[in-house]
Amino acid sequence: MQTQTHPLISPTLGTSRAITSFHYGQPGGQKIYIQSSLHADELPGMLVSWALRRKLAALEAAGKMRGEVIVVPVANPIGLNQQMLGLFAGRFELNTAQNFNRNFHDLAALVLPSIESKLTGDEAHNRNAIRATMREALDAIEPRTELEAQRLALQRLSFDADVVLDLHCDWEAALHLYTNPELWSEVEPLARYLDSKASLLALNSIGNPFDEIHSFCWSDLRARFGERFPIPNGSISVTIELRSQRDVSYEFAERDAQGIIEYLTARGVIDGTAAPLPPLAFPATPLAGTEPLVTPISGVVVYRTPVGIHVEAGTAIADIVDPLTDHVVTLKTSVSGVLYARHLSRFANAGMEIARVAGANPIRTGSLLSA
Numbered sequence: 001m002q003t004q005t006h007p008l009i010s011p012t013l014g015t016s017r018a019i020t021s022f023h024y025g026q027p028g029g030q031k032i033y034i035q036s037s038l039h040a041d042e043l044p045g046m047l048v049s050w051a052l053r054r055k056l057a058a059l060e061a062a063g064k065m066r067g068e069v070i071v072v073p074v075a076n077p078i079g080l081n082q083q084m085l086g087l088f089a090g091r092f093e094l095n096t097a098q099n100f101n102r103n104f105h106d107l108a109a110l111v112l113p114s115i116e117s118k119l120t121g122d123e124a125h126n127r128n129a130i131r132a133t134m135r136e137a138l139d140a141i142e143p144r145t146e147l148e149a150q151r152l153a154l155q156r157l158s159f160d161a162d163v164v165l166d167l168h169c170d171w172e173a174a175l176h177l178y179t180n181p182e183l184w185s186e187v188e189p190l191a192r193y194l195d196s197k198a199s200l201l202a203l204n205s206i207g208n209p210f211d212e213i214h215s216f217c218w219s220d221l222r223a224r225f226g227e228r229f230p231i232p233n234g235s236i237s238v239t240i241e242l243r244s245q246r247d248v249s250y251e252f253a254e255r256d257a258q259g260i261i262e263y264l265t266a267r268g269v270i271d272g273t274a275a276p277l278p279p280l281a282f283p284a285t286p287l288a289g290t291e292p293l294v295t296p297i298s299g300v301v302v303y304r305t306p307v308g309i310h311v312e313a314g315t316a317i318a319d320i321v322d323p324l325t326d327h328v329v330t331l332k333t334s335v336s337g338v339l340y341a342r343h344l345s346r347f348a349n350a351g352m353e354i355a356r357v358a359g360a361n362p363i364r365t366g367s368l369l370s371a
Helices: 044-061 107-118 123-140 146-158 181-194 210-225 250-266
Strands: 002-007 018-025 031-036 068-072 163-170 176-179 198-201 236-244 290-294 299-303 309-311 316-321 328-332 337-342 353-359
Touching (some): 018 146, 044 068, 044 163, 107 123, 107 210, 123 146, 146 210, 163 210, 181 210, 198 337, 210 236, 236 250
Parallel strands (some): 031 068
Antiparallel strands (some): 290 353, 316 328, 337 353
């Protein structure tokens, strides 16, 4: 195992932060990149990364590694320092109000000015040429702020990975994941090993989140040049939502880390025989088919349905109770699907999104992610 440190720009006099990456195995085979807690207040992934590192160290010592696995347990040291009155503010950078998981560099846009002349009829050549051009473009970027330096450091570590896993969690949720629909056949075994309750597919949900910038660039280049040049899926990228913010336990961390190990074993990154594939809890659905449930009034939120189960259209999900007027509004889903996430707060403002149900048919367009 090798440890690398990637310093960030110092935001003020007397301060400094860095990204730390842990490298297992050797380059030459598949490259796997795994990071956690890009939203710094989403802590289950940190514990999963810790458990995963212990497993990878043992596998490396036993000579079982057939590729390189990079783990970044703390992907957002900036956000970890944003604590106010004992509470985390780890989703948005306080200086700019930018979401830490948005606005990464569009890799397709970076390579488009020069890539066409480098493409040939050989798919492997094209993969290498695109990655080399990405490297040159990322190396040429000069970050101006600590936030830009953090995003760039993460992209430089991950842009050429065959598999990218970005570990997050929701406020309250069943384990679910997001990925590119063109990658689903490669991602489905991971969903099975992790017992994902919802698998949400989107080509481009808008905003350049970390996982999408790795896969969408290959889809974009294939759409532009695919009729003339063979362009592969150069990166299998997935956001894994590890249940809820409060689901931090050794039991969950062990289970999730082992699920990732089984997936890497099935892919041949780790020498051995993977466990038999478990059943898929529920079919994958389009992210555009997700119904957000929004409160029409303010009041106390009383949930009537647990996360992680299939609900039929018309199911009561929550009541909003106004204790001043005795008015109670029941929110019902209009689609059938898995109730996979809901808000942590038990008090709602009018117009607040409090839950999401993964429906099978697209019903939304435009930006598909929450703020």
